[in-house]
Amino acid sequence: MPTSRTSQDDPERKPPEVPPLVEGEPIEIEFTEAIAESIDDDAIEVTEFLEDDSVVMERVEVVGQIEAISTSAKPTPPVPAPPVPPPPPKQLVLIGAGHAHLQLLTWWRRRPIPGVELTLVTAFDRAAYSSMLPSTLAGMYQPDQMLIDLPKLCARCGVKLIVDRANRLDPVTRVIEFAHQPALSFDVAAINIGSVPAAEPLWQAHRILISVKPLTSFLERFSVRFRELVEQWRMAPGxxxxxxxxxxxxxxxxxLxxxxxxxxxxxxxxxxxxxxDGSVALLAGYSPRTVRRVSKLLSLRGIDLHLGSPVIDCDDEGPSSLVLETGxxxxxxxxxxxxxxxxxxxxRGFELPKSxxxxxxARRTLQTTANVPVFISGDTADIEGALVPKAGVYAVRQAPVLxxxxxxxFAGxxxxxxxxxxxxxxxxSCGDGTAILDYMGFTSHSGWAWMLKNWIDRKWMKRFRVK
Incomplete structure (x- = not known):
C-alpha cells in the first residue's frame, strides 16, 4: 500500500517561491503547480508545506492579492433608477355647503378617496341649518346653535376650504372662476348651492323685503330691520x-x-x-287633517291668511305696502x-344643461345630463323623470347616493x-314649545312632537360640531 511522502523524505526540498504581483500582468500560480507535482495521485497532503510560518504568510498574501484583483475586475453594478414620483392627486371640488355636501365632509374624514384631494367652495364661512331657523327667531335657540363653523369642520375632516362666490363653471376646461380668488381647476365637481325664494329681482330691489335665503345671513339682516322698527315705534308710538x-x-x-x-x-x-301667497292652498302636499289643524292654530294666534293673489311689486313711498296681482x-x-x-x-354662469x-x-345618478364629471344635488337639481320637491329632507337622502x-x-x-x-x-315648530307633526296622514300638535323635533335637530348639528 503506497504511503504519503513527507518533508522528512526530502530534506532538501524547499517551498516554491511566490513571484511578485504586478498590476496589469497575468498571474502565474507556480505554488499550486508545485504542490500538484510533489504529491501522489492516491493522496494529497498539503499540510507538509504549512509547517513553516513564512510559507503560511506567503500563501495568505497570494490569496489576498488574487481576491483583491478578482474583486476589482468585477463590473460595477448599475446605479438604480430614482423612484418614480406618484402622480398628482385628482381634484374633487364641492360647490356649496348644503345638506348633502355637509354630510360628505364627515364621511370624507372617516374614509377619504385614495389619490384625491377634496375642496369645499362656499360664499360664507358658516353654514346655517334651515330646520332650526324659525325656532331661533322665537328665542328657543341661540343664533350660534344653528350655525356650523366651516373652517373648523374642514380642518378636522382634512378638506381645503375656499370662502368665495363661484361665478362661473366651464365643464370643457374644467375650471371654476370666483368673484375674488384665482380660478381653480377640477377633475370632478359637485354642486349643491340650493335655491332662493321666487321673484328674486323684486326682493333684491326693496329694503323692507328680507329674503329667507341665504340662510347664513338672514338673522343679521332681519335683526337690523327689526331693531329699526322697534326703535321707531318706541320713539313715536302711533x-x-x-x-x-x-x-x-x-x-x-x-x-316663520x-x-x-x-x-x-x-x-x-x-x-x-x-x-x-299666490297659491290658494295652505301647506300644499300636506294631509288634509294637518292643514285643518294648522289653519285653526293660525286663527287662534291671530295670524291672517291672504291667499290666491301673488305679490308683484312693493311700494316704498309713504307707508310701505305690497302690491298684489289683483291691484x-x-x-x-x-x-x-x-x-x-x-x-x-x-x-347662470354654470355652463351646464338647465331645465x-x-x-x-341631472340624471338619476345625480350626474349632469352633459357628458362631464359634474354632479348635482339638493334644490339645485331637477332630476330627469322624477318630481322631487325642493325640501331639505330630500337633499339629506341624496347624500349617500352622491x-x-x-x-x-373615481374607481371607474x-x-x-x-x-x-x-x-x-x-x-x-310653533315657537311656544310645541310642534305639529305630519306623517302618512297622522297629525299631532303637541309638546312631545316638539321634543322629537328638538332631538332630531340637535342630533343633526352634533355631527358637525368641533370643540
Missing part, C-alpha cells in the same frame, strides 16, 4: 300696529309666521303678523320672503340611481 308679513304659505312660511308671532309677544311689540295693496313694515323656490342667479325652470338638469357615486366614478365603476322617498316625517 295708534296703528306694526305690520309684519310673511310671503309664502308653505312649511317654511307657516313656521308662528315663531314671529311668539317673538313679538316676548318683546311686547304691538304688531300684526299675516301670511300672503290690492297690503300695508307692510317688514316682509319676510319665503315663497316658492327659484334657481339662484349664480347658476325649463332654470335649475341644473357619496357612493363619487367614489364609483357603474353609478347607482337615486330613488326619491315617497313620504317623509314633517315637524313644524
Amino acid at each position: 295708534p296703528e300696529l306694526l305690520q309684519i308679513v310673511v310671503v309664502g304659505a308653505g312649511a317654511s312660511g307657516v313656521e 309666521a308662528l315663531c314671529l308671532e311668539q317673538h313679538k309677544h316676548e318683546l311686547e311689540l304691538p304688531a300684526d303678523v299675516r301670511i300672503v 290690492e295693496r297690503i300695508r307692510a313694515d317688514l316682509v319676510i320672503w319665503a315663497a316658492g323656490a327659484s334657481p339662484p342667479m349664480a347658476l 325649463e325652470r332654470g335649475f341644473l338638469k 357619496w357612493k357615486n363619487l367614489r364609483r366614478h 365603476k357603474r353609478l347607482h340611481d337615486y330613488k326619491p322617498q315617497r313620504r317623509f316625517l314633517s315637524l313644524l
Whole structure:
C-alpha cells in the first residue's frame, strides 16, 4: 500500500517561491503547480508545506492579492433608477355647503378617496341649518346653535376650504372662476348651492323685503330691520300696529309666521303678523287633517291668511305696502320672503344643461345630463323623470347616493340611481314649545312632537360640531 511522502523524505526540498504581483500582468500560480507535482495521485497532503510560518504568510498574501484583483475586475453594478414620483392627486371640488355636501365632509374624514384631494367652495364661512331657523327667531335657540363653523369642520375632516362666490363653471376646461380668488381647476365637481325664494329681482330691489335665503345671513339682516322698527315705534308710538308679513304659505312660511308671532309677544311689540301667497292652498302636499289643524292654530294666534293673489311689486313711498296681482295693496313694515323656490342667479354662469325652470338638469345618478364629471344635488337639481320637491329632507337622502357615486366614478365603476322617498316625517315648530307633526296622514300638535323635533335637530348639528 503506497504511503504519503513527507518533508522528512526530502530534506532538501524547499517551498516554491511566490513571484511578485504586478498590476496589469497575468498571474502565474507556480505554488499550486508545485504542490500538484510533489504529491501522489492516491493522496494529497498539503499540510507538509504549512509547517513553516513564512510559507503560511506567503500563501495568505497570494490569496489576498488574487481576491483583491478578482474583486476589482468585477463590473460595477448599475446605479438604480430614482423612484418614480406618484402622480398628482385628482381634484374633487364641492360647490356649496348644503345638506348633502355637509354630510360628505364627515364621511370624507372617516374614509377619504385614495389619490384625491377634496375642496369645499362656499360664499360664507358658516353654514346655517334651515330646520332650526324659525325656532331661533322665537328665542328657543341661540343664533350660534344653528350655525356650523366651516373652517373648523374642514380642518378636522382634512378638506381645503375656499370662502368665495363661484361665478362661473366651464365643464370643457374644467375650471371654476370666483368673484375674488384665482380660478381653480377640477377633475370632478359637485354642486349643491340650493335655491332662493321666487321673484328674486323684486326682493333684491326693496329694503323692507328680507329674503329667507341665504340662510347664513338672514338673522343679521332681519335683526337690523327689526331693531329699526322697534326703535321707531318706541320713539313715536302711533295708534296703528306694526305690520309684519310673511310671503309664502308653505312649511317654511307657516313656521316663520308662528315663531314671529311668539317673538313679538316676548318683546311686547304691538304688531300684526299675516301670511300672503299666490297659491290658494295652505301647506300644499300636506294631509288634509294637518292643514285643518294648522289653519285653526293660525286663527287662534291671530295670524291672517291672504291667499290666491301673488305679490308683484312693493311700494316704498309713504307707508310701505305690497302690491298684489289683483291691484290690492297690503300695508307692510317688514316682509319676510319665503315663497316658492327659484334657481339662484349664480347658476347662470354654470355652463351646464338647465331645465325649463332654470335649475341644473341631472340624471338619476345625480350626474349632469352633459357628458362631464359634474354632479348635482339638493334644490339645485331637477332630476330627469322624477318630481322631487325642493325640501331639505330630500337633499339629506341624496347624500349617500352622491357619496357612493363619487367614489364609483373615481374607481371607474357603474353609478347607482337615486330613488326619491315617497313620504317623509314633517315637524313644524310653533315657537311656544310645541310642534305639529305630519306623517302618512297622522297629525299631532303637541309638546312631545316638539321634543322629537328638538332631538332630531340637535342630533343633526352634533355631527358637525368641533370643540
